[in-house]
Every structure is written in C-alpha cells, then in structure tokens.
Amino acid sequence: MLVNEKVRVLHAPVIIANQSVILANALRKCGVGAVSLQYYHQENRYSADINVYDGNNLLKQTLVRLSVFLRVVNSFDIYHFHFAETLLPLFFDLPILKLLGKKIVFEYHGSEIRPPFKYSNDYKLLTKIKITLNQLRIKIFARLFADAEVVTTPDLLAYAPSAKFIPAAIDDYWLSFSIKIPNKRGKAIIIHAPTSRKIKGSSYLILAIEKLQKEGLQVELDLVEELPLKEIRIHFERADIAVDQLLIGWYGLFAAEMMALGKPVVCYVQDDLKKYAPGLPIVSVNTGNLVEVLRKLVKDVKMRETLGRRGPQFVREFHSSEVVARRFIELYKKL
Incomplete structure (x- = not known):
C-alpha cells in the first residue's frame, strides 16, 4: 500500500497509555491522514480527536457504537485497533471491513493477551477460564481478519507469535x-x-x-x-x-x-x-x-x-x- 496524506488511518476505539493519540498526532506530522477515536463511559485522562460517550448500559453502547461505525466505515483505509477492541461489540465490524477491502491492524498492549494469573495466584478457577476463553477469542478473530498484529513489548510475542514488535511511543x-x-x-x-x-x-x-x-x-x-x-x-x-x-x-x-x-x-x-x-x-x-x-x-x-x-x-x-x-x-x- 502506498502510504501518503491520501491514506486515512483510524486509531480506535480505546486509549491505552495515550498511544492512539500519540501515534495519530505523529503520523499526521509524517504526512499520513490519521485520526484517533475513543469510546468512553467514565471520566478519562486522555482526549482523542474524536471522543464518543457511549453510556453505561449495553443497549445504549451498542446503538452508539453502531452509529459511529456507520459514520466512519467508508472514511478510512486502515483501521488500527488497540487493546483487542474494535468499533462494534463482539468484533461484528471485522468481516464487514474485510468485505469492503479495508486493512486491519491489531495492536496489543499487555493484559488483553497476557494471562494475568501467570503472575498472581489470586484468581479463581472460573475467572481463569473466562480470561483464557476471551483471549482465545481475540486470537481467533485476529488470525481471521487482521492484516497485521503488533505488540508494544517483546514478551507479548509469546502470546502473539505472528505479531511484529514495535515499541510504545513516548509523548514528546x-x-x-x-x-x-x-x-x-x-x-x-x-x-x-x-x-x-x-x-x-x-x-x-x-x-x-x-x-x-x-x-x-x-x-x-x-x-x-x-x-x-x-x-x-x-x-x-x-x-x-x-x-x-x-x-x-x-x-x-x-x-x-x-x-x-x-x-x-x-x-x-x-x-x-x-x-x-x-x-x-x-x-x-x-x-x-x-x-x-x-x-x-x-x-x-x-x-x-x-x-x-x-x-x-x-x-x-x-x-x-x-x-x-x-x-x-x-x-x-x-x-
């Protein structure tokens, strides 16, 4: 893909350590048309280019996110997703984006694919099972739909072996x-x-x-x-x-x-x-x-x-x- 100011990249839908905001800003300085977007339902420390309050109940969140998806689905060429979350619940947007010929990047930051119980014995069996199944679901959908996977720390390559290591960006x-x-x-x-x-x-x-x-x-x-x-x-x-x-x-x-x-x-x-x-x-x-x-x-x-x-x-x-x-x-x- 030829990357220039005509290529549009969306960093979404959550902000982890301000990474989506930092990267969108830096990409724009490099001549790429990048935008950051976040969903939030409580007070947050960071502000994206687009901030969408999606409420505190499942129905409202689903409706708000569907509305956002319909507005941005034809606005970008690359959808760069952070923390294994996407624009719609349950990754429903991924097959649609692929059918439309969009490119998809998953960027992992840590606990979304790293089992926390590896470092603590305080997790009950049912919690461990739930976490394990959710991380397996992430890996399956990433393999099916992501064009690239990225980890911000190389220890995560143990959980996403097909990913590429690109370090986290520090705010200037x-x-x-x-x-x-x-x-x-x-x-x-x-x-x-x-x-x-x-x-x-x-x-x-x-x-x-x-x-x-x-x-x-x-x-x-x-x-x-x-x-x-x-x-x-x-x-x-x-x-x-x-x-x-x-x-x-x-x-x-x-x-x-x-x-x-x-x-x-x-x-x-x-x-x-x-x-x-x-x-x-x-x-x-x-x-x-x-x-x-x-x-x-x-x-x-x-x-x-x-x-x-x-x-x-x-x-x-x-x-x-x-x-x-x-x-x-x-x-x-x-x-």
Missing part, C-alpha cells in the same frame, strides 16, 4: 524538559508507578525498601498511582531512582518516561529479550537480587549519574513518537 512532552541528572547525596527517593501492583510485583519492592530502611539507609519509596499528569511530573522529577515491573520480563512506558528525564531505571528484563533493545540503559533485576541492586544504587551516586545520562538519547532513538510512527508507516506499506 517527556522529551521537552531540561534533563536533571540525579546527583544529590542524602535520602534517595525511589519511585514506582504500578498500573497493577500484583502484575508489577510491587509487594517485593515494598519489602525491599523496608529492609533497606532497617539497615539504616536513607531511602524513601514514592508510590505513584492514579494521579493527574501535572502531579505525576512533579513526582517524576524529584525521584532519584525508578523501579518498573519486577515480574513480566520487559519495561513499560513508565520506565521510558523516567529514562527520558535522565533517571536511572531498575526493572526485570528477560535475558532472551535484551536483543530487542540494544544498549538499553536499564539495570535488570529479579525478586531475588532486588535488595542488593537497590542498596548499591542508593549508595553509589556516580553510578546513578552514569545510568541517568544514557537514558534520554536511548528514548529519542527508540521511543520518540516520530521514530515509532515511521515504523508503523513501514508496516502500513506492507499491508
């Missing part, structure tokens, strides 16, 4: 600040911003911090959850060390944002996945050596400075919105 907002390399001595602030404490392994970090404090180290845990963007920025900038997930095997957007700000990042990165990000300036840990690694970073200010300085350039080359958008343009050309 995080690359616009003057870098403040953490070089202070005294109390070290360790920041952690989990979207799910269970999946991110937050309990291990809390125990590690408590152990370091009992040893007499001057260390403080800043646990950031569900805060407005302006407040998040304040927390991010004052941090000395960032800890991302400790169980999954790859880093998330939080780690990329912290690297962009020049902060040293600690995260569990699987050895077999490191090839996907050469030069990744992250200290890889596991639950067994977390205390040891944090102890060293808290004491070694120079090590924190060195790691922090490597982060912004890596993010510009690997996660900047333009870089990621151009990778998607290459993908679109092959559809």
Whole structure:
C-alpha cells in the first residue's frame, strides 16, 4: 500500500497509555491522514480527536457504537485497533471491513493477551477460564481478519507469535524538559508507578525498601498511582531512582518516561529479550537480587549519574513518537 496524506488511518476505539493519540498526532506530522477515536463511559485522562460517550448500559453502547461505525466505515483505509477492541461489540465490524477491502491492524498492549494469573495466584478457577476463553477469542478473530498484529513489548510475542514488535511511543512532552541528572547525596527517593501492583510485583519492592530502611539507609519509596499528569511530573522529577515491573520480563512506558528525564531505571528484563533493545540503559533485576541492586544504587551516586545520562538519547532513538510512527508507516506499506 502506498502510504501518503491520501491514506486515512483510524486509531480506535480505546486509549491505552495515550498511544492512539500519540501515534495519530505523529503520523499526521509524517504526512499520513490519521485520526484517533475513543469510546468512553467514565471520566478519562486522555482526549482523542474524536471522543464518543457511549453510556453505561449495553443497549445504549451498542446503538452508539453502531452509529459511529456507520459514520466512519467508508472514511478510512486502515483501521488500527488497540487493546483487542474494535468499533462494534463482539468484533461484528471485522468481516464487514474485510468485505469492503479495508486493512486491519491489531495492536496489543499487555493484559488483553497476557494471562494475568501467570503472575498472581489470586484468581479463581472460573475467572481463569473466562480470561483464557476471551483471549482465545481475540486470537481467533485476529488470525481471521487482521492484516497485521503488533505488540508494544517483546514478551507479548509469546502470546502473539505472528505479531511484529514495535515499541510504545513516548509523548514528546517527556522529551521537552531540561534533563536533571540525579546527583544529590542524602535520602534517595525511589519511585514506582504500578498500573497493577500484583502484575508489577510491587509487594517485593515494598519489602525491599523496608529492609533497606532497617539497615539504616536513607531511602524513601514514592508510590505513584492514579494521579493527574501535572502531579505525576512533579513526582517524576524529584525521584532519584525508578523501579518498573519486577515480574513480566520487559519495561513499560513508565520506565521510558523516567529514562527520558535522565533517571536511572531498575526493572526485570528477560535475558532472551535484551536483543530487542540494544544498549538499553536499564539495570535488570529479579525478586531475588532486588535488595542488593537497590542498596548499591542508593549508595553509589556516580553510578546513578552514569545510568541517568544514557537514558534520554536511548528514548529519542527508540521511543520518540516520530521514530515509532515511521515504523508503523513501514508496516502500513506492507499491508
């Protein structure tokens, strides 16, 4: 497919970590006619180009979504769906789009195809069965109708082996600040911003911090959850060390944002996945050596400075919105 300003791409119908909005904006800057659309039924942190309130009951949601589908079905060439959701319930739109000759992309962000019970034993059997069946349904419909599948982290390739890895795009907002390399001595602030404490392994970090404090180290845990963007920025900038997930095997957007700000990042990165990000300036840990690694970073200010300085350039080359958008343009050309 020839990709230019005449090619129209819809990113829909949900916003995960602001990805559909960031990508649509970046694609437009690259000359592609891209639009972001989201359905929402509660207060949300992000705003798409098109925001559709679809209510809180199934009947209203179905009618609203059908109306939206009828309005946009002939308006785009590529339908880029996020989080394994589409414009109509139960993927009813997919066969129609295929019959009309439209191209379909599924972009996976995590829990829609990654079994959460792999990292927690708190799920009941019936819940596990429900999740497993839903993820199987997603995979079946993707195989039948998607022209391409994409994962934002390479650990997800285990659940979508035919997908292509394209990293998440960071908002240019995080690359616009003057870098403040953490070089202070005294109390070290360790920041952690989990979207799910269970999946991110937050309990291990809390125990590690408590152990370091009992040893007499001057260390403080800043646990950031569900805060407005302006407040998040304040927390991010004052941090000395960032800890991302400790169980999954790859880093998330939080780690990329912290690297962009020049902060040293600690995260569990699987050895077999490191090839996907050469030069990744992250200290890889596991639950067994977390205390040891944090102890060293808290004491070694120079090590924190060195790691922090490597982060912004890596993010510009690997996660900047333009870089990621151009990778998607290459993908679109092959559809």
